[in-house]
Amino acid sequence: MTSQGSGIKKLLIANRGEIAVRIIRAARDLGIRTVQVVSEADREMLAARMADEVMVIGPVQAAKSYLDIDAVLKAVSESGADAVHPGYGFLSESAEFARRVSELGVTFCGPDAATIERMGDKVNARTAAIEAGVPVVPGSDGRVAGLDAAVEVAERIGYPVMIKAAAGGGGRGIRIANTREELIAALPTAMNEARAGFGDDGVYIEAFIRNARHIEVQILGDGTRAVHLFERECSLQRRRQKVWEEAPAVALPDSVRADLCAAAVRLAEGVSYRGAGTLEYLYDMDREAFYFIEMNTRIQVEHPITEMITGVDLLREMLLIMGGEPLSLKQEDITARGHAIEVRINAENPDKNFFPAPGVLETLKVPGGPGVRFDTGVCEGDTIPPYYDSLLGKLIVWDRTRDAALAKLAGALGELQIGPKPTTASLHAALLMAPDIISGSVSTLWLEDWLATRAEDIRKSA
The missing domain is CATH 3.30.1490.20 (ATP-grasp fold, A domain)
Structure with a gap:
């Protein structure tokens, strides 16, 4: 099959797990052949089974495989790939990696090294925001x-x-x-x-803004023009790591929503951004003001909820742009519909301080039905290695209203069968019973406080 509109012919995926699977599917839809690089631990994982070609680049340690620029570049050269997609994490925001990929005459699926350096340095990103007239903390x-x-x-x-x-x-x-x-x-x-x-x-x-929500705006740019795909809320965090995300943001005034989305486009165009990126903000609920905090120059873990409310395939659009196509979307054509929620299912025990729980995945039965999606990089019978991020999959639901989406999430969690090791699915089921979750009355500090109370209740009952 020939590629359908993208200038990319053969794509090397420099990542693993669910995002590698997601990239392979987007590439396949465009008729792009894929090369999956893996460590010794990931030879039999889902992404390796789906890709057109597989190349082992190193041992189980990430530093000697997925983070080894020389090893990845050797695979690029030997495979004949004309593009590299870094996914998220690992080398996705490495300016050195982006530069060296480009020096090979190969397309890096993301912004250029100079943009990564500028926006990856939080001080420089803050300066760029000020120059674009975007409020900063x-x-x-x-x-x-x-x-x-x-x-x-x-x-x-x-x-x-x-x-x-x-x-x-x-x-x-x-x-x-x-x-x-x-x-x-x-x-x-x-x-x-x-x-x-x-x-x-x-x-x-x-x-430090105590009563804050974490809001982010998804953007796409082609180096000249940028559009936003509305915002997501990521206020439910543990140790500043996101646990549960929603789109659109809960309890955000429409005027603030419009302003922060417009600010994201202004900043993206101000730095001639190319590819998919995310502008992150803190929303001060006391002052009803928002402040830019950083930009992630890559696809985000939580991108599916934006896809669910807009109907836009972000990975597809990213590959088209990186293949040389101008941005196909106009701002007036992008609309948001309904409400989407994503919860991260990690191989961790939430009742034992989120202690990692790798091992054989004996059972994996995923929920289905309209508005239900489960993005994963594992299959029943796979061995979950202890060497990498503990994410097993992302359970995403969509419905016409937030209340309906919460009900759908409860049903999907009840249908999900995963084990025998503990996962964070039980945490999300418990969160659905919390009145503040139901009402959306949370902040970036809420989950830590809730978890502390829950841990004390577990200790007392032990």
């Missing part, structure tokens, strides 16, 4: 030069403050200081953690 103008500068900023904007790694991401590299003394104690540790985690000890200071 009050804080330092850039990296703080040292302790005195950090204290000066904190006392100017008021405590509590967040110390954030300039090169951080994914909720990592963040510390909160409630007082001057806490800031003085935390700053050296934060810089050391930033250096260890990102190879860059630069940090900056931002105000």
Whole structure:
């Protein structure tokens, strides 16, 4: 079969799990042949069975396989692939990887290295947002030069403050200081953690907004023009890692929704963005104001809920753009309909502090029916390795209203059979019983508080 409108002929997927499967399906729909790279642990996983070609690039350790740029590039050269899709995580936001792929004369399915560098550095991204007229959280103008500068900023904007790694991401590299003394104690540790985690000890200071929601806007751009595909809410987080996402955002005033979506397009066009990306904001419920916090220069884990409410296949559009096609969507043609929810099903035990639970997946029966989707990279009988992210799959539901979507999620969770190891499916079933979830009255701190109460109840009953 020949490719259907994309300039890409052969796509190498530099990732694993459910996102690799998702990319393979989008490529197959466009008639693009696929090459799946795998570690020794993933030889028999679903993505490897679906791809046209499979190449083992290293041992089980991610550092020696999925994160080994030389190993991936060798596979690119040997396979004859003319494009590489990095998915999310691993090398997806590595400017070096994007640059080296391009130096081979191969298309990197994402923005160019310069854009990744600019938007991946949180200070530079903040500057770009200011230049585009997008509101940012009050804080330092850039990296703080040292302790005195950090204290000066904190006392100017008021405590509590967040110390954030300039090169951080994914909720990592963040510390909160409630007082001057806490800031003085935390700053050296934060810089050391930033250096260890990102190879860059630069940090900056931002105000910590207590009563906030985490809102993000999906965009697509072709380097000249950009469109938004409305917003998602990701306020339910544990240790700043998303657990449950919804689209559209709950209890967001229509005027604020319109403003933050327009701001996302403005910023994307301001940096000549190409591909799929996400602008992340904090919405201050007390002030009814939103602030840009960062941009993710890749496809997001939670992209399916945007697809469910808009009917747009984001991976397909991304591949078309990266294959040389201009953006096919016009803003006025993109509409949002109904409500979608995604919950992450991880191989973790939520009743034992989310302790990992790898092993053989003896049972996997997924729910079905209109408006129900289960994105996964595993099959019944697979062995879930302990070396990577614990995500087994994403359960996504859609219905005409949020209440109907919540009811559909309850039914789908009841239908889902997965085990015998514990998973976070039980957590989501419990969350559906919480009044604040039903009403949508949550913030970025809500889940941590709820989990602490739940853990205490479990301890008392033990």
